[in-house]
Amino acid sequence: MREILIRALSGIVYVAVILGSILYSKVTFYIIFYLLMMICLYEFKNLIHLSYKWTMVVASLVYVNFIDIPILDYKYLHFLLIISLFIPLIYQLFKSKITLTSSKLGHYFLALSYIALPFAMLIQIPFIKGIYHPEIIISVFVLIWISDTFAYIVGSNIGKTKLYKKVSPNKTVEGALGGLIAALIGGYIISLYLKEITLLNWIIIAFIVSCFGLLGDLIESKFKREAAVKDSSNFIPGHGGFLDRLDSIIFAAPFVYVYLHIIT
Numbered sequence: 001m002r003e004i005l006i007r008a009l010s011g012i013v014y015v016a017v018i019l020g021s022i023l024y025s026k027v028t029f030y031i032i033f034y035l036l037m038m039i040c041l042y043e044f045k046n047l048i049h050l051s052y053k054w055t056m057v058v059a060s061l062v063y064v065n066f067i068d069i070p071i072l073d074y075k076y077l078h079f080l081l082i083i084s085l086f087i088p089l090i091y092q093l094f095k096s097k098i099t100l101t102s103s104k105l106g107h108y109f110l111a112l113s114y115i116a117l118p119f120a121m122l123i124q125i126p127f128i129k130g131i132y133h134p135e136i137i138i139s140v141f142v143l144i145w146i147s148d149t150f151a152y153i154v155g156s157n158i159g160k161t162k163l164y165k166k167v168s169p170n171k172t173v174e175g176a177l178g179g180l181i182a183a184l185i186g187g188y189i190i191s192l193y194l195k196e197i198t199l200l201n202w203i204i205i206a207f208i209v210s211c212f213g214l215l216g217d218l219i220e221s222k223f224k225r226e227a228a229v230k231d232s233s234n235f236i237p238g239h240g241g242f243l244d245r246l247d248s249i250i251f252a253a254p255f256v257y258v259y260l261h262i263i264t
Contacts, residue, residue, distance in 0.1 A: 007238030037119040043232040043243040059116035066120035085113035122253035146186040147179040147210040154178025168221040183210040216251025
């Protein structure tokens with residue numbers, strides 16, 4: 001009972017910090033998510049034995065560069081950048097061992113592509129034509145939470161077909177489909193209230209969030225399996241580390257970012 005209470009309270013605090021930072025102002029949004037990026041880098045450093053000092057400097061420069069930049073001038077370049085960086089990560093997921101961790105250059109590539117760049121793009125998701133719309137990034141988080149929650153519920157109750165047993169033994173195809181369907185329904189409900197984005201686009205965003213969020217979860221599981229640890233840290237009692245809680249949004253955010261700023 002005590003463990004359930006601790007898990008519930010820490011979860012409430014985590015969600016409150018995320019939502020509070022987004023809703024209070026764009027400055028608090030920038031600051032809190034910069035701190036989250038630094039914590040995730042620290043946790044990732046422990047997983048792959050990364051040199052933290054220089055990675056922190058490079059990640060900070062990437063993050064700051066994305067604040068108030070003229071996105072519309074570079075959106076297609078960013079799309080190509082995302083594809084070129086993320087394809088190697090997805091490829092590593094299906095190898096017996098992640099080979100990018102065998103060199104210092106590989107470490108820096110991972111830190112840039114897996115942590116720094118996604119956070120830098122995440123902070124631009126709520127901006128449409130230069131106007132801050134906190135409800136958009138909150139909705140993306142809600143879709144992630146819906147997808148993860150229903151994937152767990154469906155998978156726990158009726159899941160039989162293992163999705164990728166070598167990396168994440170508990171994930172099932174039924175759970176993944178349940179999370180996707182729930183996210184699509186969530187996208188429909190959100191579209192009824194947030195009219196800046198059309199119903200079709202919310203459905204597509206929900207699809208992106210669910211599918212790429214699942215990939216992000218699997219990739220982090222692969223890193224943890226190779227590091228022989230259950231959680232990235234114990235910073236959030238009962239939930240593990242911040243990277244454990246943000247792995248889905250980290251991987252999905254760049255694709256949501258590009259799609260949103262292509263259609264708006």
